Amino acid sequence: MKKKELGESPVVVAQEGSVGLVETKYLSFAEPFLLDNGKQLGPITVAYETYGELNEEGDNVILIEHALTASAHAAGKNSPDDKNPGWWDVMIGSGKSFDTDRYFVICSNILGSCYGTTGPSSVNPETGKPYGSSFPVITISDIVRAQYELIKHLGVKSIRSIAGGSMGGMQAIEWALLYPGMVDSLILIATAAKSSPQSIGIHKVGIQAIMDDPNWDGGNYYGEDPPEKGLSIARMLGHITYLSDGWLWEKFGRKHDDSDKIKSDLNSKFEIEKYLEYQGSKFVKRFDANSYIYILRALDIYDAGEGYANLEESLKRIKCKKVLVASYTTDWLYPSYQSSELVDALKANNIDVTYNEIDSPYGHDSFLIDYEKLNPLIKSFFNSL
């Protein structure tokens, strides 16, 4: 079982074209950050990485938006013996889709996360203790507006393209809505203009599992045992939704411990169960349970059409020249019909949209796994800009 093929980190480390050693940097804001809900947070810190060089005009910029549990570390290695290259290493580098010979590529950790940007596990400067559940509800707009401060700080004048998969695509859309003058083009992969009630329901189950873990302790577990059991359950469920029914048949089928054992021991297991347990146990070592809750919530709340008669009306704000939209045939978390709705609303605003529904067996995670099908589309898109 090649478990690594299915994780959130792509397997292939393409040495050729690698951005090499990179350092995660941190920008701490001078002032508290004003949130969507009117509350002040911080002053906050944003963790980020950059690859390539910014040109004098400050306009050769690609912004990479990460999904739920990734980090600013999108490419290269943080140390020579770093076993985990950046989460989109196969896409970012010299001669790659996001070509660092031509572009200055930026990726920052999202607000609410636990990889260097301020989140619930960060210390609240007012109390000297981690925020825990006193952390405010955040939105995709908050995440994007924090990135905007970073972008200004880096001297960026305009952005050639913003690319993101899944929740990263929502951030890209929100960028084009909030800062239309700055964004030339979007690359929206396996994403949607709003979360579906089914995905909200799935998130609910995961959030409840975390909150019901006694170790969660109202969200204030820092310095004590974290709610690993609840977080593991949430992650196991997440993993099922990232893959596809067909791929699970292909990869695991009904393989299980020997038949006598499976019929006599309640703790015997199917391969799919072992795989999920492995994913859960791996995840709890690297991610904060409160961050998981707050980021899922930002996802739930997101609706690019909010405040407008419909999505088409809302997208009138976008001034992009071109948009690339890609969905995957077996993605049931962000199904193709959600990409189609986005495409229709963009086209209705006379935006030049290229839409591809990519045939891939891996479900939602196709955007991380099946990069060979994505690469030519993105390269061709950049050539057309």
Add this chain to the structure above:
Amino acid sequence: MKKKELGESPVVVAQEGSVGLVETKYLSFAEPFLLDNGKQLGPITVAYETYGELNEEGDNVILIEHALTASAHAAGKNSPDDKNPGWWDVMIGSGKSFDTDRYFVICSNILGSCYGTTGPSSVNPETGKPYGSSFPVITISDIVRAQYELIKHLGVKSIRSIAGGSMGGMQAIEWALLYPGMVDSLILIATAAKSSPQSIGIHKVGIQAIMDDPNWDGGNYYGEDPPEKGLSIARMLGHITYLSDGWLWEKFGRKHDDSDKIKSDLNSKFEIEKYLEYQGSKFVKRFDANSYIYILRALDIYDAGEGYANLEESLKRIKCKKVLVASYTTDWLYPSYQSSELVDALKANNIDVTYNEIDSPYGHDSFLIDYEKLNPLIKSFFNSL
């Protein structure tokens, strides 16, 4: 929100044709029951209801097989003020699909459940205490063989038809495999010849949530607070899989508490979340957590092709004259391709199969909700027998 339309109990109580007042009866076996895994259980008890009259030949019998969490109470009322008529009341009665004017209809609670048939919450005669997690792993074969003892006891010589939806369909298949000479026909609705790895994974998440609830206490919680939080999580997840993405859009969409609240209070909710919470809280009052675990496990283990080169070879044992198979377009828990596989394997054995993929928006629960589309198919099937 008409919550009742979506629950496990159909809404409509058709007074006309009702079987009226019925009593749940209990058959206690004289001897311990030999399980698939070689262990002895009991002596066990089986709870059952019957509707209509058995003819002299003992061959006007319809066996109704219930799904995961239902009971022997399939039709009529258990008392004049019974607010919950039997779970398939719309289908069973005078002039209904399962016509009690012509047939003697039997439904029994499955082994491992908590509605009168022996399960983990039953008292182990050897210890005088509830089995808890000392209850043995059970299989669909065990469930069916317990039913066979009941059928013999009732004087049944042969069965005109066995009908079941979801897990009920698996029992029907197993009946035809174990007792081919007794079964004239099968009605298999929203079912499959084996559980998919995706469904096993989903079950895993629910089982883990129950087992991680401190109140589960290794399965020996009887007389103390039961693991309601874990069971509620398992049920919420189950409910998502019983419905469909499209139906959730239709029914709940993205409706939520007012926008200011949803963006500032982590405990504010979307309608879909309230619905799931309601379903979870309702369920924990009526179902035993250990029963839920053991029955899910029986589902996971089931494979009608087990021990044979493939499903087609295994189904050579079936001597049925006719089989009706129905699946639903929006059922993603037991998708139509699983019914198609079953149909192909039956047809390869020259069994007369009628297959209908029914267009219905309600997902897997269509077999309980959209009975108006099912009724004519079943009536026509009985007319053809």
